[in-house]
Amino acid sequence: MTNFSFSYGTKILFGKGQEAEVGRETAAHSRKVLLHYGQGSIRKSGLYDRVCRSLREAGVQFAELGGVVPNPRLGLVRQGIELCRKEKIDFILAVGGGSVIDSAKAISIGVPYAGDVWDFFTRKATVRSALPVGVVLTIPAAGSESSIGMVVTKEEGLYKRDVVDEIVRPRFAILDPQLTLKLPARDTANGVADMLAHILERYFTKEPGVDLTDRLCEAAMQGVMRTALLLAGEPENYDYRAQIMWAGTIAHNDFLSLGRVGDWGSHMIEHELSAIYDVAHGAGLSVIFPAWMRYLYRKEVQRFAQFAVRVFGLPMDFEHPEATALAGIRRLEAFFRQLGLPVTLGELGVPTDRLEEMARKCTERGPIGSFASLGEKEVLAIYRLAAETAGRG
Amino acid sequence: MTNFSFSYGTKILFGKGQEAEVGRETAAHSRKVLLHYGQGSIRKSGLYDRVCRSLREAGVQFAELGGVVPNPRLGLVRQGIELCRKEKIDFILAVGGGSVIDSAKAISIGVPYAGDVWDFFTRKATVRSALPVGVVLTIPAAGSESSIGMVVTKEEGLYKRDVVDEIVRPRFAILDPQLTLKLPARDTANGVADMLAHILERYFTKEPGVDLTDRLCEAAMQGVMRTALLLAGEPENYDYRAQIMWAGTIAHNDFLSLGRVGDWGSHMIEHELSAIYDVAHGAGLSVIFPAWMRYLYRKEVQRFAQFAVRVFGLPMDFEHPEATALAGIRRLEAFFRQLGLPVTLGELGVPTDRLEEMARKCTERGPIGSFASLGEKEVLAIYRLAAETAGRG
Numbered sequence: 039m040t041n042f043s044f045s046y047g048t049k050i051l052f053g054k055g056q057e058a059e060v061g062r063e064t065a066a067h068s069r070k071v072l073l074h075y076g077q078g079s080i081r082k083s084g085l086y087d088r089v090c091r092s093l094r095e096a097g098v099q100f101a102e103l104g105g106v107v108p109n110p111r112l113g114l115v116r117q118g119i120e121l122c123r124k125e126k127i128d129f130i131l132a133v134g135g136g137s138v139i140d141s142a143k144a145i146s147i148g149v150p151y152a153g154d155v156w157d158f159f160t161r162k163a164t165v166r167s168a169l170p171v172g173v174v175l176t177i178p179a180a181g182s183e184s185s186i187g188m189v190v191t192k193e194e195g196l197y198k199r200d201v202v203d204e205i206v207r208p209r210f211a212i213l214d215p216q217l218t219l220k221l222p223a224r225d226t227a228n229g230v231a232d233m234l235a236h237i238l239e240r241y242f243t244k245e246p247g248v249d250l251t252d253r254l255c256e257a258a259m260q261g262v263m264r265t266a267l268l269l270a271g272e273p274e275n276y277d278y279r280a281q282i283m284w285a286g287t288i289a290h291n292d293f294l295s296l297g298r299v300g301d302w303g304s305h306m307i308e309h310e311l312s313a314i315y316d317v318a319h320g321a322g323l324s325v326i327f328p329a330w331m332r333y334l335y336r337k338e339v340q341r342f343a344q345f346a347v348r349v350f351g352l353p354m355d356f357e358h359p360e361a362t363a364l365a366g367i368r369r370l371e372a373f374f375r376q377l378g379l380p381v382t383l384g385e386l387g388v389p390t391d392r393l394e395e396m397a398r399k400c401t402e403r404g405p406i407g408s409f410a411s412l413g414e415k416e417v418l419a420i421y422r423l424a425a426e427t428a429g430r431g
Numbered sequence: 432m433t434n435f436s437f438s439y440g441t442k443i444l445f446g447k448g449q450e451a452e453v454g455r456e457t458a459a460h461s462r463k464v465l466l467h468y469g470q471g472s473i474r475k476s477g478l479y480d481r482v483c484r485s486l487r488e489a490g491v492q493f494a495e496l497g498g499v500v501p502n503p504r505l506g507l508v509r510q511g512i513e514l515c516r517k518e519k520i521d522f523i524l525a526v527g528g529g530s531v532i533d534s535a536k537a538i539s540i541g542v543p544y545a546g547d548v549w550d551f552f553t554r555k556a557t558v559r560s561a562l563p564v565g566v567v568l569t570i571p572a573a574g575s576e577s578s579i580g581m582v583v584t585k586e587e588g589l590y591k592r593d594v595v596d597e598i599v600r601p602r603f604a605i606l607d608p609q610l611t612l613k614l615p616a617r618d619t620a621n622g623v624a625d626m627l628a629h630i631l632e633r634y635f636t637k638e639p640g641v642d643l644t645d646r647l648c649e650a651a652m653q654g655v656m657r658t659a660l661l662l663a664g665e666p667e668n669y670d671y672r673a674q675i676m677w678a679g680t681i682a683h684n685d686f687l688s689l690g691r692v693g694d695w696g697s698h699m700i701e702h703e704l705s706a707i708y709d710v711a712h713g714a715g716l717s718v719i720f721p722a723w724m725r726y727l728y729r730k731e732v733q734r735f736a737q738f739a740v741r742v743f744g745l746p747m748d749f750e751h752p753e754a755t756a757l758a759g760i761r762r763l764e765a766f767f768r769q770l771g772l773p774v775t776l777g778e779l780g781v782p783t784d785r786l787e788e789m790a791r792k793c794t795e796r797g798p799i800g801s802f803a804s805l806g807e808k809e810v811l812a813i814y815r816l817a818a819e820t821a822g823r824g
Contacts, residue, residue, distance in 0.1 A: 039608075039673040041446025046439040052690065053434025215432075247670025250654035250678055257650035261643035277640025280432040284690065285643055293686055297445065297677065 039247045039297035046291065048184035049210040052284065054276075056214045057174050060089050060131070061096030063210045067170050068129030072122055073100045074142045076134045077107065080176065085217060089133055089174060101125045106134065109312050109319070110141035112156060112192045118145035119155060122169065130171045132208075136180025136232075136319075139173055140188040143206040146171050156192060159199035161403075165206070173211040178218060178283040179229030179320060181236055181290020183211035191313055197399070198313035213287065215280040223270065227377040228320030230266040230282065233289035234259060235323040239302050240295035242341065242409040254294045256348045261285060263373055270377060303407025304330045307417055310396035315388050324379040325386050328371045329424035334410050335363040342366060371430060383425045393421040432640045432690035439684065441577035442603040445677065447669075449607045450567050453482055453524070454489030456603045460563050461522030465515055466493045467535045469527045470500065473569065478610060482526055482567060494518045499527065502705050502712070503534040505585045508548060511538035515562065523564045525601075529573025529625075529712075532566055533581040536599040539564050549585060552592035554796075558599070566604040571611060571676040572622030572713060574629055574683025576604035584706055590792070591706035606680065608673040616663065620770040621713030623659040623675065626682035627652060628716040632695050633688035635734065635802040647687045649741045654678060656766055663770060696800025697723045700810055703789035708781050717772040718779050721764045722817035727803050728756040735759060764823060776818045786814040 051059050064071060073089070080086040093100055103118050121127070122145060132142035146169040148155030157163035173183040182188065187202040218226075241255040262285045269278040288294060307330065308322040335342040343359045346352045346366025355362045371381045380386040397418035405411045412420070444452050457464060466482070473479040486493055496511050514520070515538060525535035539562040541548030550556035566576045575581065580595040611619075634648040655678045662671040681687060700723065701715040728735040736752045739745045739759025748755045764774045773779040790811035798804045805813070 039446075039670055039677070041449065042443070044443040044445070050435070050437040050689075052437070053432075056434065247673065249657060250651070250674040253650035253654045254647060257646035258643070261646045264642060277432055280640065280690065281643045284432070288686075293681075296443075297673065 042296050047207050052213045056212050061092035064098050065096040069098055070127050071100045071129040071131050072127045073102045074132050075104045076138050106138045106141045108137050109191045110137040115144040119148040122149045133174040135177030136182045139182035142171050143188040144190045158201045165203045168205045171208045173208045175213050176217050178286035179232040181286050185290045196313045198309040213283050215283045218279050219274045227379050228318045231320035231324040233286045235327055236289040240300040242301045243298045245299050248298050259349050299408050301407050301409035303412055306406045310400045324374040325424050329420050331367045332423050333420045339363050382427050390425045435689050440600050445606045449605045454485035457491050458489040463520050464493045464522040464524050465520045466495045467525050468497045469531050499531045499534045501530050502584045503530040508537040512541035515542045526567040528570030529575040532575035535564050536581040537583045551594045558596045561598045564601045566601045568606050569610050571679035572625040574679050578683045589706045591702040606676050608676045611672050612667045620772050621711045624713035624717040626679045628720055629682040633693040635694045636691045638692050641691050652742050692801050694800050694802035696805050699799045703793045717767040718817050722813050724760045725816050726813045732756050775820050783818045
């Protein structure tokens with residue numbers, strides 16, 4: 039177990055009708071804010087009107103910036119930074135899913151920085167200050183509502199890069215599962231893949247003496263998968279929506295992984311996919327994670343067998359532990375398939391002609407991953423495994 | 432799943448050597464503090480000197496109040512309140528286990544209150560403000576280092592009562608597992624019983640739609656029991672100590688139980704025992720919890736069977752689910768026994784001549800418990816079950 043320092047600065051307001059608190063919570067931080075959102079779904083649902091009313095009633099003035107797209111773009115982030123500076127705004131309220139929140143976080147670190155905000159993503163600069171951010175969450179998936187990270191795509195060159203810093207953890211996050219009752223099955227499934235991947239990245243660690251958090255991760259994965267399947271049959275069940283929403287938060291707020299060192303290779307391998315082909319991050323992960331597992335399981339048989347036995351209840355084959363390990367990977371793929379998610383590049387609609395380019399870009403800052411350190415050659419092998427269809431049935 | 436609001440205001444500093452940060456962390460809040468501790472074990476271990484040095488180096492002045500005993504007393508709390516007022520102290524640093532921290536929290540709410548601090552414990556008054564509290568933890572057990580509660584014993588009448596309020600959650604908690612390497616087996620076992628009981632109180636709920644947190648609770652209980660048994664054979668293993676220490680914190684910081692309603696009847700039933708007989712809280716719980724379970728399992732067979740199957744991996748007897756439920760209770764008792772903990776009042780050294788008095792005091796403010804609402808008669812029946820020895824072997 040590693041040493042750690044942990045401050046969970048996000049106030050969580052969870053449950054029915056909690057978005058009515060957004061004005062009061064925002065006013066506690068600022069009276070002049072940027073209202074940041076996506077492509078208009080919050081207008082159709084009526085959430086936009088309710089949030090605006092709550093802000094006005096609390097005496098909060100706001101400028102607006104909509105238009106965030108999945109895999110949020112640097113261009114809009116730069117617009118947001120300019121807008122905040124011009125209007126002397128000192129708080130950003132993100133109303134939406136992970137992309138909107140990540141975009142808000144990127145704006146929040148850009149406003150007080152004299153240089154170009156992309157400097158933080160290339161590691162040319164280190165974050166020193168940020169505007170505070172608040173969240174009304176509409177899509178449970180990325181966990182960004184209380185995480186310390188963000189991911190943004192730079193249009194020129196199609197680079198998708200992250201910044202991770204405690205300073206960007208939102209000050210409050212309003213989670214009303216009712217806002218997700220009508221979420222399409224595809225978005226729900228993508229979110230489930232994303233939160234499972236967040237737990238898996240933490241689960242695969244070389245750190246010894248972490249049985250307690252191993253078990254918490256396993257329990258969370260079991261809970262997510264069980265509820266996701268029930269939800270597929272009953273999409274407007276509040277309790278299922280509530281558990282999936284909360285699972286997305288705890289999958290990425292670090293609580294399940296304190297004292298561990300996660301891997302994060304699969305996320306970096308996936309980012310190259312969604313940077314170039316603009317696929318949903320969750321769908322990219324349901325392809326890449328099993329491929330990463332298939333590439334590694336023979337070298338790390340015990341951990342993959344533990345995953346199979348503890349998460350899926352598969353019987354341990356003590357004579358052939360690698361068979362148990364592989365059976366666990368197949369079960370994960372079967373779960374993704376059951377939710378209608380792709381598990382091969384072909385199913386994701388991604389061709390195989392740029393795999394070398396993606397492997398090179400993915401490793402241009404050095405090897406990736408901690409559980410397994412992977413260079414260009416290894417990453418390319420994983421992309422190729424992701425392209426294979428044999429044995430996935 | 433219930434609505435909830437959650438703010439985890441405790442900064443956790445976990446790991447080897449983290450107590451060196453105590454001066455810096457304290458100075459961030461105050462330059463004039465009360466150093467509160469127990470009966471001198473921190474002097475023998477050298478921790479006292481290290482803490483004092485760190486405070487002085489950070490420019491923090493401090494008054495001292497030692498002498499906290501297990502089941503901390505109101506008398507010393509009142510002394511602490513007077514001392515803080517006299518010395519114009521505005522921060523309390525607790526160095527010790529749950530009793531020291533609870534005593535510090537009680538002082539913290541008493542200082543700004545014009546009346547008698549016991550008013551909060553009798554619900555005559557509601558907490559409105561409190562001095563901030565910081566913690567260096569030496570005994571993993573009560574979880575008070577980042578919880579919102581405290582329990583204090585009033586000497587006159589031997590009343591042991593609690594106050595629960597978000598305002599008393601400590602500002603920081605320093606957890607160095609090395610400080611616990613020499614902790615005697617009995618103290619370790621008492622702590623394990625306490626943290627298991629904290630999870631069990633949360634686990635037994637009537638709230639529907641909480642599968643995710645059910646699983647997190649089950650995982651945490653499995654992790655605690657597995658590590659406690661390993662630790663008994665290898666008491667100076669750092670990784671085992673680290674996992675038990677962290678388990679004590681998460682057992683009681685509410686993270687495992689957000690969206691649930693816990694029971695807490697067993698804690699109230701135990702408090703009457705330790706108020707009168709001054710037994711260790713953990714040892715009292717290892718007697719009372721199984722008795723509470725034996726009293727209830729036939730009425731709530733499914734939940735007790737789930738406990739048996741999921742926590743202990745027992746086979747479900749679909750023809751006789753109550754047999755599975757009872758087998759789970761027996762396994763819990765066997766676990767306590769393996770750690771040398773008592774599971775009957777006789778083993779705890781408590782006679783049976785005041786059971787009626789305890790049942791009356793326990794319920795004098797009305798029925799207790801949420802999973803099961805228990806009046807005086809039911810509580811007495813549980814004390815009597817706790818006195819039985821038959822069938823416990």
